[in-house]
Amino acid sequence: MEITSTTPSLVSRVVNLSKSYGAADNAVSALSDVSIGIRRGEFTAIMGPSGSGKSTLMHIMAGLDSATSGQVWLGDTNITGLGDTELTVLRRRRVGFVFQSFNLVPTLDIRGNLMLPFELDGRRANSEEQGWIDHLIATLGLSARMTHRPHELSGGQQQRVAIARALATRPDLVFADEPTGNLDSRTSREVLTLLATASREYGQSIAMVTHDPIAASYADRILFIADGRVVEDRAKSSAEDISRFMLGMENVS
Amino acid sequence: MKRFAVREHIPSILVATLGAMFGVSLLLGVGALTVLISADDVTGSSGTVAALLAVVAWVFIIIAIYVSAVVTSNTFATIIAGRTRTIALLRLIGASASDQRKAVAREGFIVGAIGAILGTILGTALVAGLMSTLVALDIVAALEFRYLDPVVLLPVVAVILTTWLASWVGSRRVLTVSPIQATGAAQEMTREETTARRSRNAVAIVLFASGIGLLLLGMVVGLVTQLGVLIGIVGGLLSFTGLVLGAHLVMPPALRLVGRAFGNSASAKLAAENAVRYPERSSRTTIGLVIGITLVTMFAVAISSFQTIIYGAQEADPAYYEGIDQMVLITVLVFSVLTGFSALIAAVGMVNNLSLSVLQRTRELGLLRALGFTAKQVRRMILAESAQLVAASVLVGLVLGIFYGWAGAQSLLGSINGNPGFVLPTVPLGLIGVIVVAAIVLTVAASTAPARRATRVAPVVALAVE
Numbered sequence: 001m002e003i004t005s006t007t008p009s010l011v012s013r014v015v016n017l018s019k020s021y022g023a024a025d026n027a028v029s030a031l032s033d034v035s036i037g038i039r040r041g042e043f044t045a046i047m048g049p050s051g052s053g054k055s056t057l058m059h060i061m062a063g064l065d066s067a068t069s070g071q072v073w074l075g076d077t078n079i080t081g082l083g084d085t086e087l088t089v090l091r092r093r094r095v096g097f098v099f100q101s102f103n104l105v106p107t108l109d110i111r112g113n114l115m116l117p118f119e120l121d122g123r124r125a126n127s128e129e130q131g132w133i134d135h136l137i138a139t140l141g142l143s144a145r146m147t148h149r150p151h152e153l154s155g156g157q158q159q160r161v162a163i164a165r166a167l168a169t170r171p172d173l174v175f176a177d178e179p180t181g182n183l184d185s186r187t188s189r190e191v192l193t194l195l196a197t198a199s200r201e202y203g204q205s206i207a208m209v210t211h212d213p214i215a216a217s218y219a220d221r222i223l224f225i226a227d228g229r230v231v232e233d234r235a236k237s238s239a240e241d242i243s244r245f246m247l248g249m250e251n252v253s
Numbered sequence: 254m255k256r257f258a259v260r261e262h263i264p265s266i267l268v269a270t271l272g273a274m275f276g277v278s279l280l281l282g283v284g285a286l287t288v289l290i291s292a293d294d295v296t297g298s299s300g301t302v303a304a305l306l307a308v309v310a311w312v313f314i315i316i317a318i319y320v321s322a323v324v325t326s327n328t329f330a331t332i333i334a335g336r337t338r339t340i341a342l343l344r345l346i347g348a349s350a351s352d353q354r355k356a357v358a359r360e361g362f363i364v365g366a367i368g369a370i371l372g373t374i375l376g377t378a379l380v381a382g383l384m385s386t387l388v389a390l391d392i393v394a395a396l397e398f399r400y401l402d403p404v405v406l407l408p409v410v411a412v413i414l415t416t417w418l419a420s421w422v423g424s425r426r427v428l429t430v431s432p433i434q435a436t437g438a439a440q441e442m443t444r445e446e447t448t449a450r451r452s453r454n455a456v457a458i459v460l461f462a463s464g465i466g467l468l469l470l471g472m473v474v475g476l477v478t479q480l481g482v483l484i485g486i487v488g489g490l491l492s493f494t495g496l497v498l499g500a501h502l503v504m505p506p507a508l509r510l511v512g513r514a515f516g517n518s519a520s521a522k523l524a525a526e527n528a529v530r531y532p533e534r535s536s537r538t539t540i541g542l543v544i545g546i547t548l549v550t551m552f553a554v555a556i557s558s559f560q561t562i563i564y565g566a567q568e569a570d571p572a573y574y575e576g577i578d579q580m581v582l583i584t585v586l587v588f589s590v591l592t593g594f595s596a597l598i599a600a601v602g603m604v605n606n607l608s609l610s611v612l613q614r615t616r617e618l619g620l621l622r623a624l625g626f627t628a629k630q631v632r633r634m635i636l637a638e639s640a641q642l643v644a645a646s647v648l649v650g651l652v653l654g655i656f657y658g659w660a661g662a663q664s665l666l667g668s669i670n671g672n673p674g675f676v677l678p679t680v681p682l683g684l685i686g687v688i689v690v691a692a693i694v695l696t697v698a699a700s701t702a703p704a705r706r707a708t709r710v711a712p713v714v715a716l717a718v719e
Contacts, residue, residue, distance in 0.1 A: 026564050050402075064711075091625045093625070103620070105617065106617065107523065108522075
């Protein structure tokens with residue numbers, strides 16, 4: 001796939017991205033010459049076994065980590081050379097995060113956590129944004145939980161709050177890093193359905209890193225990563241197909 | 254666990270060193286002074302002055318060691334909270350809780366011993382240096398003086414024992430760590446658990462109330478006889494013990510009150526929440542400083558109030574009080590330095606606690622950075638947290654110190670020659686100024702290192718910390 005900086009339908013893209021850790025003589029390569037784009041409005045899963053480089057890829061795309069070489073865009077912004085403060089403001093306004101665990105600030109109640117992205121910006125949500133947040137709260141069934149602290153909620157509820165927070169600012173792209181890694185299968189299904197719905201109904205672009213074929217089967221598109229390279233790019237697939245491909249990948253290498 | 258993590262213990266070693274240094278240099282200084290005095294014709298004849306000096310020295314040594322003990326037990330408790338996962342893992346493998354606790358206490362003993370040795374060397378060097386300077390400047394004559402006085406062993410042993418004891422007290426949470434916590438996150442006591450300890454709270458409140466009652470009684474009795482001060486001292490000790498015991502009831506409200514004054518930005522709000530997040534911990538962190546500031550303020554206010562009372566009496570009977578001004582000034586200086594030392598120890602403790610608690614929040618800071626906290630906002634948050642802890646301590650310490658100092662002066666001097674009766678407390682504004690400046694310095698000092706460390710860690714790394 002040819003990727004240029006002006007491809008309009010891509011919300012995030014990396015071009016010839018490489019990332020290595022450690023000093024030059026004994027550097028460990030995490031990503032080598034990766035070029036991919038995340039399409040706007042789609043729910044994309046980034047799959048791969050542990051150590052494949054999928055988390056590193058997500059961190060770099062989200063402006064949490066820097067590239068060793070190559071270019072990184074978020075929308076029309078080239079974020080490759082941005083400084084720490086610019087990246088921070090970019091994350092605050094244009095990116096949402098859902099992590100595997102420890103998503104919420106333990107000292108703030110649920111409302112405080114939801115409003116955090118706005119408060120970090122030193123402003124209040126305007127009436128339109130507030131309406132959107134109220135809608136999210138109602139849809140996700142969090143209305144009765146607003147004054148509770150995170151530790152009073154179940155894992156699934158905490159994850160729903162994290163998703164609501166990630167959606168609250170209507171970011172260009174929501175990154176979800178193994179969002180179901182700590183949940184039981186029923187709660188996992190709820191969370192995945194929620195992400196898929198957010199993408200389908202609200203047009204939210206989502207990139208989810210996972211190694212779980214069932215989780216990936218909820219996505220519109222699946223990118224497979226192995227040993228720091230993109231090895232496959234396929235449209236929505238069943239969990240069985242994904243598993244089969246993953247097993248095949250293991251056997252080849 | 255046999256390993257001894259020096260880094261973790263540097264602050265406790267510093268506290269023990271300061272305590273031992275203070276004790277050794279004070280006792281040696283008093284020893285030197287005694288030799289000087291006995292060479293003097295007027296005072297040399299009686300041993301009263303020397304005995305009085307020794308008593309005063311010991312009072313301040315005990316105060317300093319007490320503050321060190323509070324600070325050290327607090328530091329150990331914080332270290333233990335950070336080690337919960339490791340302890341749980343060892344329990345999982347089969348280590349017994351009491352063995353674990355003994356290991357921690359052993360570390361405390363080593364910390365105390367290292368500090369005591371360093372303190373002895375530094376204290377002796379300090380007095381020797383001071384004496385030789387004075388002799389060189391011809392201020393005093395060279396004198397026969399033994400620096401290896403066995404009496405200095407007393408504070409040294411006291412420092413070792415209290416540090417040991419403090420580490421034992423501070424490590425009591427080891428017993429409550431369950432092996433299963435190896436799989437979860439470290440947790441301190443929450444607000445609910447803290448306030449639920451009824452009996453301790455009741456004792457604290459009874460002690461405090463009865464102590465205040467006795468102080469007031471002492472002031473009334475003081476109008477008739479100077480013996481009122483004895484009732485006052487008992488009242489002071491009782492109420493102060495009550496306060497230290499019930500710190501978790503006093504400090505969190507004070508912290509909340511101060512926290513509200515810092516505004517509504519995200520940094521300030523989070524800082525306010527962090528400061529009261531573990532009431533147990535923030536009470537421990539601040540109580541040492543409260544004790545220090547209370548003592549400094551108490552002596553200063555007592556002496557200033559003495560001054561007011563004496564001036565009042567002076568007008569009635571001028572001849573009786575000649576030459577009192579200079580004595581008052583010297584007393585203020587000496588007492589400020591002596592109590593200031595305890596405050597310094599408490600300040601070291603606070604710096605240390607704040608850095609440990611920021612270190613233990615690495616993961617949370619990573620989350621905040623990922624969500625869009627700039628490095629500057631993180632720094633501001635830690636600064637605000639530090640400012641809150643210091644400001645709350647200063648607030649409580651000033652209120653208590655002014656009251657205690659006033660009560661002391663009133664009960665001692667309410668009935669002296671000239672019959673001054675009741676006077677309002679005199680608050681020396683210079684002292685308040687010094688405390689405020691010191692507090693600002695402390696706030697910045699306490700937050701600089703943890704803030705730098707917190708912002709140096711890349712968010713990705715912080716998020717990966719278990």
